[in-house]
Amino acid sequence: MKFKIPHPSPAMAVALVALFIALGGSAFAFSNNSSRTVDRAGGGGKLTVRFGKLIDSDSTAFDGSSSYAIGHAICNKGERVISGGVRQVAGGAGMIPHISLVESGPIPKKRGWYISMNSDLGGAARKDFLAVGNCERK
Secondary structure, three states: OOOOOOOOOHHHHHHHHHHHHHHHHHHHHOOOOOEEEEEOOOOOOEEEEEEEOEEEOOOOEOOOOOEEEEEEEEOOOOEEEEEEEEEEOOOOHHHHHHEEEEEEEEEHHHOEEEEEEEEOEOOOHHHHEEEEEEEEEO
16 A cells, blocks of 8 residues: 655645744844844845843732833944844743733834833843844944
C-alpha cells in the first residue's frame, strides 16, 4: 500500500512563513543588543532599533489593582523616530492578563517613542518589557 503525503495548502504555507518571522523577532528580542541597524529597501536611510526601560509603579503583584508603567526609547542625534512600540523580553504567558498597553506614540521634540501601560506585575514590568523606537538616520 502506498502512502501519499498531500501538498500543503497555500494558507498553510503563509502560516508557516508568519511563524518563522515571528520566531525570528523573538530571537532578536532576547539578544543583549541595545540597538540594531539595517539598510532600508528603496534607497532610504538606515534604520536602527533603540530600546528603553520602563518604570513600573505597581507595588503588589497580581492583587487586582493596576498602576501605570511608562517608558521611552530615544533616537540619537541625526536620527528621527518613525515608529515604535513595546517588546516583552522576559516573563511567561501568565503575565499577559496582568499588563496592557494604554498609549503609544512619538515624542517628536525628543526624537523618541513613549509607551504607557497598566501593570499589575508588582514592579516586574521594568525587567520584563522594553520600549522600542525605530529610528531612521537622516
